[in-house]
Amino acid sequence: MKKYRDLAGDAGSGVARQLLDQTARLQARMAAVRHKVAILSGKGGVGKSALTSNLAAVLAGEGARVGVLDADLNGPSLAKMLGVRGAALRMGPAGVEPPEGPLGIKVFSIDLLLPRDEAPVRWDAPTERESYVWRGTVEAAALREFLSDTAWGPLDFLLLDLPPGTDRVSTLASMLPEVGAAVVVTIPTEVSHLTVKRSISMAKELWGPSALGVVENMAAYVCARCGGEGPLFRGPDSAAMARELGVAFLGRIPFEPRLAEAADRGVPYVMAEPETPAAAALRAVTTALRALVERRAALPAADGSVVG
């Protein structure tokens, strides 16, 4: 009796063809994006989204064409941080047109699709029971659609703000194997390092060590009166962790309460408070990120193409 691989085709189900079509749509859209940059962390609450919005603002301020995709489907915050919350979506000839935030940053987030502040993301299903079986697949398909059906246009940078944990990292890597950089955010505590190390290991496996750069957030406390810096956490050194794991260290950003206040107003902190030590640190991290993606872009990919 014949086995699975003895039978050609897919019995007319058309599933394989549709999956190939989905990939083709995604690749066609991403071809116009020079550098795809994932911002991730194994740990929640370390400031990924705040860093993403400020990296985007620095890059856009330097003249780059920048898009930001909020890939945190269950805890979206970037629409708020970049001041586009509540913006009406328009369908253009090339897809859904993302609203533009400060400096022309194009933003897409599931937040733009939710009806009310307190509404959670709920997917249509006959029952919520056993939703753990299909929820991850639905979220991956939604993320693919956000990437492929948003009319990003030509971009120099597309920043993807991932939710905490490692599961979305592998989802994204299967969609964007050629990611230009993966920024791993940590804070200087042992608990954070423990979880972040796992994310780094996974991202290294998926994208290679040349893609990775570590950012230490909340690295110090800046006194509002005198401007002096002091340690906020007396934890381990994140630069040493990066060295130990063989990945780049992009820099440290001090803790700054006004960063959260700016985010609440929908204005990137680097624009609201450009003269502060934290803003200078964010600009330095952006410079290091640019160097990382340019170094990586110069490397040939496994298939001989150029990494982006």
Added chain:
Amino acid sequence: MKLLCTQCDAAMRLERVEAPEQGSLTVTFACAACGNRVALLTNPLETQLVRALDVKIGGRTDPAEPMGFVRAMLRPRPEGGPEGAEDAAPGAEADPAPRCPFSAMANLAAERPPLTWDPAAERRLERVPDFIRPMARQGIERFAAERGYLRITEDVMDEVRGELGL
């Protein structure tokens, strides 16, 4: 998934897909050699798994719309129904005009890009007799449009031949 006719040791072909009823899909397969038919009946969880992949068994009958999956899968806010009460904060009043996230979209995408033909597919079409070529062309283009293909290749023509007998 593939189905094998154990009598003929031959692959069965998908014949018909019936719309989900109470969460169950009915997919009928037939053996081209002996005519034997089997129906695959999915339970609601299996149907949901297929939906989660953003695919339709048997192929799409209409081209994929931008964000069509999210539009279909994001559960709309019920209008005053019991599930609306689950969503609302305690004490919140029902919104008389629920916001559909895509309702504000001005649909500027009505004009789809035209189908294009690969030269090899064109050459193959040239081999079809003159008097039925326009009909064949129309049939192939309709088939391609229904599945969301933007380019007609020899592979597409093979599919047409398999499914429509053209």
